[in-house]
Amino acid sequence: MDLNTITEVIRRPSERPGMDWHQGDAWLAGGTWLYSTEQPDLRRLIDLTALRWEPLVPTHQGLEISATCTIRDLYAFSWPEDWTAGILFRKSCEAFLSSFKVWNAATVGGNICMSLPAGPMITLTVALEARYELWAPDGSVRFVDAVDFVTGDHRNVLAPGEILRRVVIPEHALRKRTAHRRFTLTRLGRSTVFLVGTQRPGANDLLLTVTAGTTRPVRIAFDSLPDVRALRQSIDDVPADVWFADPNGTPDHRRHLTRYFAEEICRELTAGDLA
Known part of the structure; x- marks a missing residue:
């Protein structure tokens, strides 16, 4: 999309580009979102790739x-x-x-x-x-x-x-064992939920990250792999207003999927299968 409000593009910014920041500026890197919709408040782009x-x-x-x-x-x-x-x-x-x-x-x-x-x-x-x-x-x-x-x-x-x-x-963190689960309504669609579980080598802990189904990332830590009841309770304790709603899923649907996939992640890590 043409951004018809832009009057200047800074192609050679300083090493500290923020020092020249003004109201109406936007950082330009890939631009995949920036050029996808109207940006009526923008007047100048600062090209970070340079x-x-x-x-x-x-x-x-x-x-x-x-x-x-x-x-x-x-x-x-x-x-x-x-x-x-x-x-x-x-x-x-x-x-x-x-x-x-x-x-x-x-x-x-x-x-x-x-x-x-x-x-x-x-x-x-x-x-x-x-x-x-x-x-x-x-x-x-x-x-x-x-x-x-x-x-x-x-x-x-x-x-x-x-x-x-x-x-x-x-x-x-890079040396941890991992298991992940992701659900989409279509094969190449937007994520409805995306979960990742990580575990320290030789340990029995679990760090569970919940995204896509929530408006912000949720991370839940366990010193040892939880049983089903404790795992479900930790997910149910996520505040109701954090669960996301859009055409890809309701909050209840996303909570259900999160419980289901979290249990799968626990079983995978228990069995010692690497993702």
């Missing part, structure tokens, strides 16, 4: 993913063999309601900052206990846990002019 941030940087502490890393690059990433949770990179990319053409442009940061319930990069990073590095217009930097970033449907903690710079995934 900064050439390294997409994926493995370190001794884990993995850094730049906000401008494309879905294509993430899907093609060859993770170390001992990062058993690495399979979630591809499974989360495959959860996109988009074609491979969109993968070439869509970015990890764009999907996170859209903050939609079915955002698979949100699912991935919350499940892997990531932290987000945020840059403010005044030059300050802060880190936010991924689970706390999205606050509701299309809502997050970003202040005006603040930018997501990178996602930092700790190594201990």
Whole structure:
């Protein structure tokens, strides 16, 4: 879609692009959502791709993913063999309601900052206990846990002019065993629910991440694998207004699916089957 209110595009932003932020500006990375609908309040686009941030940087502490890393690059990433949770990179990319053409442009940061319930990069990073590095217009930097970033449907903690710079995934999370479940009404449709369970190597714990069925990510921790009753109770304790409603499912339907798939995840991890 043509954005006919735009009067300027900053093709060569400064290394700290937020310092030049003005009301009516928008960050441009993949632009897959930005160009999909009218943006009457925007006057200027700031092209972040010109900064050439390294997409994926493995370190001794884990993995850094730049906000401008494309879905294509993430899907093609060859993770170390001992990062058993690495399979979630591809499974989360495959959860996109988009074609491979969109993968070439869509970015990890764009999907996170859209903050939609079915955002698979949100699912991935919350499940892997990531932290987000945020840059403010005044030059300050802060880190936010991924689970706390999205606050509701299309809502997050970003202040005006603040930018997501990178996602930092700790190594201990990348070494976890995983199991996941996802439900859609059609084969290539939007996620109705997307659940991920992770477990430390040699342990009996469970970290359950619930997304798509809720307006914000929900993470439930157990020191040991729960029985069915305790698991269902933890899901039923999720506040009623957190469950999401749209044409892909009612809150009751999504709660039911979450109970069902959470039990499957527990059984899989109990049996020792890797996702």
